[in-house]
Amino acid sequence: MYDKKETDMRKILRIGLFAAALFVCGLAVAQPPVLIHSHNDYARRMPFYQAYAQQVASIEADVFLHDGALLVGHDVGDLSPDMTFEALYVEPVVTLFKRNGGRAWKDSDQHLQLMVELKSATDPTLRAVAELLGRWPEVFDSGVNPEAVRVTVTGRVPAPADFGNYPAYIRFDGAWDTEYTPEQLERIALISADFQRFSQWNGKGSIIPAEREKLERIIDKAHAWDKPVRFWGAPEGVTVYYTFYDMGIDYINTDRPEACAEFFNDFGNKNFQIGERRAASSAVTGTKRLDKATRDFKGFQSDKLQLSKGIDIYTPTYRNDRGKGKVKNVIFLIGDGMGLSQIVAAVFANKNLTLMGLKSIGLQQNNALDAFTTDSAAGGSALATGEAHENRHISMGADGTEYPSLSDFFLDRGRAAGVVTLGDIADATPTAFFGHSVERDNSDELTAWLLKGRLDLLCGSGIRKFTHRGDGIDLVGELSKQYNFVRSVDELNAAKGKVICIDEEMDEAADEKNLSLLADATRGAIAKLQERSDKGFFLMVEGAKIDYAGHSRCLPGSVLEMLSFDLAIAEALKFADSNGETLVVVTADHETGGLTLIDGDEATGRIMGVYVSDDHTPIMLPVFAYGPGSDRFCGTYRNTEIPRRIKSLVK
Numbered sequence: 001m002y003d004k005k006e007t008d009m010r011k012i013l014r015i016g017l018f019a020a021a022l023f024v025c026g027l028a029v030a031q032p033p034v035l036i037h038s039h040n041d042y043a044r045r046m047p048f049y050q051a052y053a054q055q056v057a058s059i060e061a062d063v064f065l066h067d068g069a070l071l072v073g074h075d076v077g078d079l080s081p082d083m084t085f086e087a088l089y090v091e092p093v094v095t096l097f098k099r100n101g102g103r104a105w106k107d108s109d110q111h112l113q114l115m116v117e118l119k120s121a122t123d124p125t126l127r128a129v130a131e132l133l134g135r136w137p138e139v140f141d142s143g144v145n146p147e148a149v150r151v152t153v154t155g156r157v158p159a160p161a162d163f164g165n166y167p168a169y170i171r172f173d174g175a176w177d178t179e180y181t182p183e184q185l186e187r188i189a190l191i192s193a194d195f196q197r198f199s200q201w202n203g204k205g206s207i208i209p210a211e212r213e214k215l216e217r218i219i220d221k222a223h224a225w226d227k228p229v230r231f232w233g234a235p236e237g238v239t240v241y242y243t244f245y246d247m248g249i250d251y252i253n254t255d256r257p258e259a260c261a262e263f264f265n266d267f268g269n270k271n272f273q274i275g276e277r278r279a280a281s282s283a284v285t286g287t288k289r290l291d292k293a294t295r296d297f298k299g300f301q302s303d304k305l306q307l308s309k310g311i312d313i314y315t316p317t318y319r320n321d322r323g324k325g326k327v328k329n330v331i332f333l334i335g336d337g338m339g340l341s342q343i344v345a346a347v348f349a350n351k352n353l354t355l356m357g358l359k360s361i362g363l364q365q366n367n368a369l370d371a372f373t374t375d376s377a378a379g380g381s382a383l384a385t386g387e388a389h390e391n392r393h394i395s396m397g398a399d400g401t402e403y404p405s406l407s408d409f410f411l412d413r414g415r416a417a418g419v420v421t422l423g424d425i426a427d428a429t430p431t432a433f434f435g436h437s438v439e440r441d442n443s444d445e446l447t448a449w450l451l452k453g454r455l456d457l458l459c460g461s462g463i464r465k466f467t468h469r470g471d472g473i474d475l476v477g478e479l480s481k482q483y484n485f486v487r488s489v490d491e492l493n494a495a496k497g498k499v500i501c502i503d504e505e506m507d508e509a510a511d512e513k514n515l516s517l518l519a520d521a522t523r524g525a526i527a528k529l530q531e532r533s534d535k536g537f538f539l540m541v542e543g544a545k546i547d548y549a550g551h552s553r554c555l556p557g558s559v560l561e562m563l564s565f566d567l568a569i570a571e572a573l574k575f576a577d578s579n580g581e582t583l584v585v586v587t588a589d590h591e592t593g594g595l596t597l598i599d600g601d602e603a604t605g606r607i608m609g610v611y612v613s614d615d616h617t618p619i620m621l622p623v624f625a626y627g628p629g630s631d632r633f634c635g636t637y638r639n640t641e642i643p644r645r646i647k648s649l650v651k
Contacts, residue, residue: 033267034244036260037115037230037251042072044257047088052096054261055105058113058251061089062155065125070132073119086132089114093149097139103147111147113189114140115173117155123165126153130167141169152189160184174227176218190251191222195234203235204551204615205375206391207243208441219248238263239615297548299509305556307512310350310605311563314570316357316626320580325628327649328536328581331526331572332406334383335565336376336429337547339591340622341609345555346562349605353562354570355586360630362623364639366590373618376428376547377440379589379639384432384540386643394428394446396436406538406643407433411454413650416532418457418525422506422518422564423544425460429589433540434458444471450500451475453482456532457539458500459489459521461507489517492524499528509545509557510564518543519567526575536581536650541568550592553611558595576627583649585633586624587642590616 037058038051070085104112118125133140142148154173171189199211222229228250241263254260368378370390378389385403395403407417421430426443435446443465466475484495529537543565549557576582594612625633629649
């Protein structure tokens with residue numbers, strides 16, 4: 001889907017937009033490489049002016065004809081006599097046109113679209129709008145002034161057969177599934193569609209290819225009509241802007257015009273390649289973009305993201321660190337979304353971390369097989385299997401090859417294997433160690449792999465992945481034939497045999513009361529896996545919500561989740577010191593948020609940082625190791641090398 005040729009129309013529209021973006025001679029502000037539509041503009045703190053200041057291409061007002069007056073608001077209950085369409089939109093436009101020499105912006109050829117959403121009965125409301133705007137034909141009628149505001153009606157749009165009943169300068173928002181005559185199509189300004197009708201994407205990570213294909217069919221149809229396209233009800237964020245731009249969507253529908261405009265500002269100079277001049281490129285980054293955060297996770301919108309005191313630091317003994325000792329057990333800790341900045345932020349906030357005591361440190365490159373920036377599926381699968389993966393694939397090649405994970409490697413040698421995550425057990429990183437699929441969102445397929453009984457222990461949240469299924473499998477009932485189910489980390493030690501622990505508290509953001517939960521689960525898992533085999537064990541432990549905090553751009557969340565993860569690292573190191581035959585490896589699948597630290601205070605532990613994205617970044621990641629053979633993890637290498645080196649050390 002992603003490799004198919006764009007339609008000629010899409011190419012033409014994109015070239016035109018970029019020409020506008022790069023043509024700066026004589027213009028005060030260059031047009032951005034997409035058209036920005038200020039949705040629900042009347043809801044801004046300063047309606048019209050906030051969006052206008054960003055030089056957006058389109059501004060929307062919801063209009064009611066109420067008691068003979070044109071009022072602006074979303075619902076009848078929102079209406080106020082002082083919120084008139086004339087005062088909020090018409091008068092400012094008229095004033096600015098006079099000031100700017102008969103155009104929307106001084107010294108600019110960019111046009112402004114005023115989108116009027118009819119919220120009350122179509123004909124009387126539209127006739128009242130036409131009567132009002134008709135007082136200033138030099139501002140609103142392009143037949144009088146070619147630089148006039150483009151007036152487009154949406155909402156309760158009249159039937160196409162009735163378009164001719166209204167002034168010619170008024171155009172209409174079109175529907176992709178309506179057939180128009182050539183004359184009617186002339187009155188259509190753009191094609192709009194409900195995004196959620198075609199996709200449930202929340203704007204984080206990569207959109208499912210099948211959903212993207214549905215959207216692109218709408219785009220292609222609109223462009224075949226020579227019309228721009230807009231999707232309302234769409235998510236927002238950096239990844240959305242990139243993706244929509246790459247798909248050829250003409251209007252970005254946004255409730256955040258400042259953020260959207262800032263993203264596309266000076267766009268050519270935000271995309272750079274050695275050997276080419278710094279100019280906008282239609283390829284942007286070339287990535288298909290990324291992975292989802294847990295939908296609707298609100299854990300970082302909380303006043304609990306504060307600690308009364310820091311966490312204790314464990315200092316390793318180093319007795320069995322490095323060297324050629326026997327590796328019987330491996331504890332592999334993955335901080336999902338953990339980059340160097342997240343580590344440093346927690347170091348200064350807590351005055352230190354256990355992690356900083358590890359002496360064997362390397363760097364791993366983590367690009368996906370098919371994209372510059374990896375998602376959790378490709379990143380986690382590379383760490384699990386030692387094979388490069390395409391984004392969205394879970395321990396499976398594009399041809400359907402099932403790649404064995406480190407769990408399989410240990411189980412095949414008569415050792416125990418377990419997976420612990422401070423998140424959903426069906427998310428990408430944990431499933432990479434027990435399942436296989438070409439689609440990370442197929443939780444039914446991924447969790448069904450548990451029926452093979454290839455794990456001795458699984459611990460995390462997400463009971464609905466067992467009980468609310470589309471495949472009709474009674475997964476709890478089937479798994480209960482070979483696993484003991486418990487619903488609390490506290491019950492791990494008491495459970496006999498193989499265990500699945502689904503503790504919904506592990507779905508919550510870290511705070512004072514549950515900061516040690518991942519550490520408790522790690523300690524319990526180690527004890528359980530020792531029971532399962534005297535030959536040794538493999539345990540993967542995921543600090544899942546470091547990633548969530550990055551997606552949420554929440555620095556307190558990043559710090560607390562790092563501290564939670566560090567407590568789990570301490571438990572692994574304590575066991576390694578007591579055992580002497582345990583290798584501990586700590587790394588991440590990717591960084592999330594592009595966190596940049598800009599200030600702080602070592603004495604107080606204050607740290608200040610900003611996120612440059614709300615999604616993954618492709619920066620290299622630190623790798624820490626402790627125990628026999630830990631020196632093998634120094635240097636710089638691809639993420640696939642980590643499991644390969646682990647396997648080479650296991651005797």
